[in-house]
Amino acid sequence: MRILIVEDELSIANFIREGLVEEGYAVDVADNGKKGLQLALDYLDEYDIILLDWMLPGLSGIEICRNIRKQNKDIPVIFLTAKDSVDDVVFGLETGADDYIRKPFSFEELLARIRVHMRKQESQPVIFSTADIEMNIDKHIVTKNGKNVDLTQKEFSLLEHFLRNKGKVCRRVGIIEKVWDIHFDYDTAVIDVYINALRKKLDEPGKQSLITTVRGVGYKIENKE
Numbered sequence: 001m002r003i004l005i006v007e008d009e010l011s012i013a014n015f016i017r018e019g020l021v022e023e024g025y026a027v028d029v030a031d032n033g034k035k036g037l038q039l040a041l042d043y044l045d046e047y048d049i050i051l052l053d054w055m056l057p058g059l060s061g062i063e064i065c066r067n068i069r070k071q072n073k074d075i076p077v078i079f080l081t082a083k084d085s086v087d088d089v090v091f092g093l094e095t096g097a098d099d100y101i102r103k104p105f106s107f108e109e110l111l112a113r114i115r116v117h118m119r120k121q122e123s124q125p126v127i128f129s130t131a132d133i134e135m136n137i138d139k140h141i142v143t144k145n146g147k148n149v150d151l152t153q154k155e156f157s158l159l160e161h162f163l164r165n166k167g168k169v170c171r172r173v174g175i176i177e178k179v180w181d182i183h184f185d186y187d188t189a190v191i192d193v194y195i196n197a198l199r200k201k202l203d204e205p206g207k208q209s210l211i212t213t214v215r216g217v218g219y220k221i222e223n224k225e
């Protein structure tokens, strides 16, 4: 899951980013309107949600939202705003935002809103399974044969990406774009490190791995209901 934050107040941007990274999201931050719109349009298919400050240098959150909506009608957009008159809020929602949250807000409140909008967005179920593995996204639990498997946040995100695309090959670049943020230097060798860690936790010694390597392309998890 990857999130874009467009916010010029660095203390707020960092507070949100750190919290979301801890929750296992890949997070990009833009500190002005132009950079925000550029990132939004460059990675529109990769972002799962966009958090937009309202008052920004360069280009306002409203203008960014309008531009995003011209390209993509579905991606959830949440305004972070100190503006709280009813007119402003209605105007914000009319430009195509899905929700707004008033500053100051608690991280828990923001996280709850993000989860609500991601759930609405998902046409797929929040429980995925294949063979003896089951993943419950809402409860953040992975089990193998009914027993809990302890995964790091990044391992969890990676497994989620594979299970959401069960039966399809996940290309290495696609994995990076969905699970890591823009500061990642595209040394895709790190994927192999995480794949090895996942295999150690999920595979039976001596048996075929849950995650198949597709040489020169990427990885896949077979669809085994």
Ligand code: CA
Binding pocket: 007, 008, 009, 053, 054, 055, 056
């Ligand atoms: Ca601002």
